[in-house]
C-alpha cells in the first residue's frame with residue numbers, strides 16, 4: 058500500500074513517472090502484466106514492456122518540455138510572450154518521427170501476432186463451450202467431456218464465511234492438459250458470447266454461439282493456472298472461472314483413463330432403476346449446480362427474468378413436456394438445451410427433483426431410462 | 433437565470449417563466465438548457481458510479497445483486513455518454529458558435545428547440561426502465577446480442593430511447609453545420625474560424641455519418657427480438673459478430689465525437705493564458721480532419737478477440753497505430769503554444785493543462801491497446817476501463833469544466849470565485865488519479881471489467897480506486913455550488929474577461945445581448 062501511495066503521488070505530477078515505477082516492479086504480478094508460462098504470454102509480455110518504455114520515453118520528453126515551460130514561461134516571472142506560431146519544418150519533423158517509431162513497433166508486433174494465430178500442427182484439440190455460467194470441455198480425440206463450474210460456496214460470496222485462498226477462481230472440474238504439448242482450443246458458445254481467458258497462457262478468445270474460434274498454447278511448466286470469463290455474459294459473468302492444470306505426460310494419461318472409467322460407470326448407472334430418495338438427493342445437488350443460478354434454490358425464479366418452477370404449469374404438468382423443455386430448452390430465451398450437457402441420470406434426477414420439491418408434490422418419478430429413450 | 437440574458441430593445445418581447453424555456457428558439461437559452469441537462473445527467477450517472485465503486489470496495493457481494501450491478505454499469509455508460517458529455521458539447525456549441533462566427537443565432541432555431549426537448553423524454557424513458565419487470569438493461573452499453581436480447585421488458589424502451597437520442601444528435605449536428613456554413617460574418621473565412629468551431633464542424637459530420645448506423649443496428653436488434661428476423665442469430669443464418677462490426681462502425685467515430693470538441697476547447701484556452709497565438713493553426717485543422725477520417729477505419733480494434741482473420745487484425749492494428757500521429761501533432765502544438773508564452777494559471781488554464789497531461793496518458797494506454805498481440809491480454813480488463821476514463825473523464829469532462837470556467841463570466845456577466853475554482857481543480861485532479869490510475873494495475877494483474885465481485889488479490893487497488901471515486905464524486909458538488917454561485921452574482925466581468933482572450937465572443941458585452949450579432953461584425 059505504501060508503495061502504491063508514493064506511486065500515486067507521482068501520478069498527480071507526471072503520469073509517465075508512475076508508469077515507469079510500475080514497470081520496474083515487473084516481477085510483481087500484482088502490478089504488471091504476467092510473463093506467464095507459454096511462448097505466447099512471453100511474447101505478449103515482451104511487446105507490452107517495449108511499448109510501455111516507448112510511451113514512458115515520449116512522455117518524459119513531452120511532459121518535460123511542458124513543465125520546463127510552465128516553470129519558466131510565467132507572467133509572474135516577467136516572461137514576455139513570443140509571437141511565433143508556425144513552422145512547417147517543425148510540423149513535418151513531428152509527423153515523421155512518431156511515424157518511424159510506430160513502424161518500428163509494428164514490426165515486432167506483426168511477428169508476435171503471426172505466431173499467435175498459427176494453430177497448425179497441434180498435438181491435442183479440446184472443444185471449449187461457454188454456457189451461462191459455466192464452461193464445457195470436450196477432449197475430441199479421447200471422448201472425454203465434462204462441465205466445469207464455480208466451486209466457491211455461496212456463503213463465501215455473501216460474506217457469511219471467510220473467503221478461501223482461491224476465492225472465485227476455483228472450479229469443480231478443472232481442465233487438465235499435458236505440458237510441452239501444443240494444445241489447440243476450439244471455442245464456441247451455447248447461448249451468449251463469453252471469452253476464455255487465462256492470463257498466464259497469454260491470450261483470450263471470444264466464445265460465440267454458432268461459430269468456432271481457435272487458439273493455442275504450449276505450457277512449459279507444470280502447475281495450476283487460473284482465469285475467468287472475460288466477456289460480459291449476464292448475471293453471473295463474474296462467477297465462471299477457468300482452472301487449467303498442466304501435468305506431465307504420464308499423469309495426464311492417468312487422468313484421461315480415470316475420466317473414461319467414470320464415464321463408463323455413469324452409463325451403467327443409467328440402465329438400472331433409481332429410487333425416489335436417490336433421485337431427489339442427486340437432483341437437489343445437480344439442480345443447485347445447473348439451474349439455481351436462474352431459477353433460484355427456492356424454485357421461485359426472478360420475476361420478469363427467470364420464471365418460477367415452484368407451481369409452474371410445466372413443472373407440474375405432463376412429464377414429457379417438462380423433460381422436453383429441460384433437454385431441448387427454449388430457443389431465443391436464456392433457457393438452454395441441457396441434453397448435451399447433462400447425463401441421463403442427472404437429467405432424470407433434476408426433473409424428478411423439480412416435480413417434487415417446493416410443494417410441487419406431483420409424486421412423479423423419472424427414470425434415467427426414460428431420458429435415454431427421449432434423446 | 434434571468435441574469436444570463438438581457439432584453440434587447442430592438443427585438444420583440446419573448447415569453448418569460450416556464451414558457452420561455454419550453455418555447456425558446458434562442459441559441460443562448462437552448463445552450464443553457466443543454467448545459468443544465470448535462471449537469472443533471474452527470475450527477476445521475478455519477479450516482480450510479482458511486483454504487484459501482486461501493487460494491488467493488490471489497491470482495492464479496494455487499495450492497496447489490498449481480499444483475500443490478502450490471503444494470504448500473506450499463507446505465508452509467510449510457511447516461512454519461514449520451515446524457516452528460518454529448519449534450520454538454522451541444523450546449524457549448526449553441527452558446528458559442530454564433531458568437532464566435534459573428535451570427536445572430538443558430539440557423540435553424542425551431543429545430544434547435546426540438547432537438548433539445550427530445551432529450552428529457554429519451555432519458556425519462558431510459559431511466560424508467562430501472563423500475564420495470566426484469567430490471568434495467570444490463571447487457572452493457574454496447575448492447576451485444578445475444579445477451580441484450582435477454583433484457584426483460586426494458587428492451588424495447590432501451591431501443592426507443594437510443595433512437596430518440598440519435599434523432600436529437602442528428603438534428604443538433606445539422607444545425608451546427610448549416611450555421612457554420614451559412615452564417616459566418618463577412619470576412620470570417622473557413623481558415624479564420626476559431627478551432628472550437630472547426631472541431632465542432634468536423635464532429636457534426638461524424639454525427640451525421642454514424643448516428644444512423646447506430647439506429648440501424650439497434651433496429652435490427654428490435655426485429656430480431658420481436659419480428660422473427662435473425663440478423664444476429666447464427667441459427668437463422670445470421671452472425672452475432674456482425675452486430676459488433678456495425679456497432680463499432682458507429683462506436684469508434686463516437687469516441688472522437690466525445691473528444692474533438694474538447695480539442696477545440698483546449699485550443700481556445702491555452703493561447704489565451706499563454707498570451708500567444710495557437711501554434712500551428714492549420715496543422716491543427718488538418719490533424720482534426722485526419723483523426724476524423726481515420727476514426728472510420730479502425731473500428732475492429734474494439735474486437736480483436738472475436739476471431740478475425742490475421743490480415744484483418746493486422747489492418748486494424750496498423751490503422752489504429754496511425755491515429756497516434758495526428759493526435760501527437762495536436763499535443764506537440766499545445767506544448768509549443770505554451771513554450772515562451774507569458775503564462776498565468778487561472779482555473780480554465782489549469783483544466784486545460786490537466787487535460788493535456790492526462791489525456792496524453794490515456795493516449796499512451798490507447799497506443800498500447802492498439803497492439804493486437806498484447807490487446808489479447810488487455811482486452812475487457814480494467815486496463816481498458818482505466819484507458820477510456822482517462823480520455824473521457826480527464827479528457828472530455830475536464831475540457832467541459834475548463835470551458836465552463838472560461839466562458840461562464842461571459843455567459844453570466846459575473847466572475848466565478850477563483851479560489852474555489854482552483855480548489856475544485858486540485859481536488860478533482862488528485863482524486864481522479866487515485867480513482868483511475870490503480871485501475872491500470874488491476875487490469876494488468878488480470879481483473880476483468882464488468883464484474884461485481886473479484887478475487888481478493890485485487891482488493892487493495894480496488895479500495896484505493898473506490899476512495900478516489902467517492903472523493904471525486906463529492907468534489908463535483910463543489911463544482912455545482914460554484915456554478916450556481918456565479919449565476920446568482922459576483923464580481924462584474926468585463927467584455928474581454930481574460931487579458932489574453934481573442935475572438936468575436938469577447939467583443940460582446942458580458943452577458944451578451946439576447947441576439948448575439950444583429951449586425952455582422954467586421955473581421956480584420
Ligand SMILES: [Cu+2]
Nearest residue numbers: 251286290297
Ligand atoms: Cu461468460
